[in-house]
Amino acid sequence: MLADDQDIIMPSNFAWGAATSAYQIEGGWDADGRGPSIWDTFCHKKGKVFQDQSGDVACDSYHLWEEDLKCIQQLGLTHYRLSLSWSRLLPDGTTRRINQKGVSYYNRVINDLLANGVSPMVTLHHFDLPQALQAQGGWQSPQIADLFDSYAQFCFQTFGDRVKLWLTINEPYIYAKFGHEDGCHAPGLDQPGVSLYLAGHNMLRAHARAWHSYDALYRPTQGGQVSLALFSDWAEAHDPSSALDVAAAERYMAFVLGWFAWPIFVNGDYPPEMKARVEAASRAQGLPSSRLPTFSKEEPRILGTADFFALNYYTSRRVWPGSGPAKIGFEGDLEVERDVDPAWPVCGNSWLAVFPEGLRKLLKYIKDKFGNPTVYITENGFSQVGPVEIEDARRCRFFRDTLLQVSKAIHEEGADVRGYFAWSLLDNFEWADGYRVRFGLYHVDFAHPRLKRTPYRSGREYAQLIAQNKTSARS
Incomplete structure (x- = not known):
């Protein structure tokens, strides 16, 4: 029995999961008719990714799915x-050309999962837009909304008889900001305050179209559910007694989470403060x-185009109002400063401060702000950087502490949390960090000819925790 696990009590139908994404694990970047994605293009340019690494091979899950x-x-x-x-499915991004080998691969994965009693949750777009569509303007x-809807309908028609949980787009905030303003993710654009809002807007339009298509054409016979995976930190006032700091924390939540959650769950439009601040900053620029x-x-x-709330949470921030000359772009529009509490230990990545209580607070915020939706935690994890620790005691403690906070959110706060997906099943290609950063429940030896998978201690203990909760649910 794991210490404190008697306090981690989840509902009997709780979804115990792990998550991955295609570009980060599949490899086979040019195998069997797959077309290039923007991440292939981005990685093949020098100086974009740690040590110029790429997802060309990654975990080679395209060939090693059985592992x-x-x-x-x-x-x-x-x-x-x-x-x-x-x-991989539509090499040029359109249904004019369907790659049947890609279809066969995903049919095999889905069928194998179901044969083993595992329900797939399928994301349609996890950062890897076909390069052919980026050449036409991308997001x-x-x-792009029509093109995405056509792709989504192809996937619903092809796999929807077996897939009952769909996510249209992963982390539109990260994709818009890192890819279209900061330039550190594909497609690598650096256009402050313009491209990210347009890309985010079109992702919302595309998501809504796909949701409506599913609702009208596929839900009556397939009976599934559709949402999109939203990223958010938890923001706390640096000085809780300061009204300005409290307001800055609220503003941070509006710009990071509310940007996409408010239109879908509140009123069909962007958060009022976000609209007002971007408009005021635009006018000040003479626009x-x-x-x-x-x-x-x-x-x-x-409004209403999500059947559940899918949340990706990793860390928290202390927030206070920005000072000094306003920057042009998203940061200037937001106008806050942030740091981490020194009491929060930092794991692996310098940005990832461990604060499991932040997840509980965020779940309560979602409950209160967005009408107590059904929630799936679709990503959450703890990274390693440096010498690999197979006996990763800190990550074990992280999972126990985090799941305890989720359990408290359910039983004490009344949050309707239906599942938890650890990031990630495997060590994988972590975007601009390459293979330097490891989040896996399984260690992958990237120097081994068969990319050997070995469970971390955290993976073994996660399995014990799942088994214990299954037993408790039956008793």
Whole structure:
């Protein structure tokens, strides 16, 4: 019995999962007719990723799926979150050309999961836009919503008889900001305050179209659910007694989480403070209108286009108002400073301060702010950097502490949390950090010819925790 595990009590139908994404694990970047994605292009340029590493091979899950399946079986997962490579299925991003070998691969994965009693949660788009569509403007193009809807409908039609949990887009905030403003993720654009809002706007439009297509055309026979995975930190006032710091924390939550959650769960539009601040900053720049786009009345409605709330949480921040000259762009619009509490230990990545209580507070915030939706925690994890520790005691403690906070959120706060997906099943390609950063429940030896998978202690203990909760639920 793990210490304190008697306090981790989840509902009997709780989804115990782990998550991955196609580009981060599959490899086979040009195998069997797959087209290039923006991450292939980004990684193949020098100086973009740690040591110029790439996802060309990654964990080679395209060829080693059976090894991944063994890991899933050993953990005793009830659910597995994976993403589909858009360019593996549709090499040019459109249904004009369908890659049947890509279809066969995902059919095999889905069927194997179901045969082993594991429910798939499938993400349609996890950062890896087909390069052919980026060449046409990518997420800044108004046509992208129609193209995404066509891709989504292809996936619903092809796999929806077996997939009952869908995520349209992963972390639109991260994709928009890192890829279209900071330039540190694909497609590597650096256009402060313009491209990220347009990309975010079009991702919301695309998500809504896909949700409506599913609702009208596929839900009646398939009976599944559709959402999108939203990233958020938890923000606390640096000085809780300061009204300005409290307001800054609220503003941070509005810009990071509310940017995408408010239109879907509140009123079909962006948070009022976000709209006001971006418009004011735009006017101060001499622009005739706000850099934040507006939703057209001719578009399908955004409000209500999520059947559950999918949350990716990693860390928390202490926040206070910005000072000094306003920056042009998202940071200037937001106008806050942040740091981490010295009491929060930092793991692996310098940005990842461990604060499990932040997740509990965030779950309560979501309950109160967005109408107590059903929540799946679709990503949460603890990284290692440096010498690998297979006996990763700190990560074991992290999972226990975090799941205890989730249990408290359910039983004490009344949050309707239905599942938890650890990031990640395997050590994998961690975007700009390459293979330097490891989040896996399973260690991957990238120097081994068969990319050997070995369970970390945290993976073994996660499996014990799952087994104990399954036993408790039956008794």
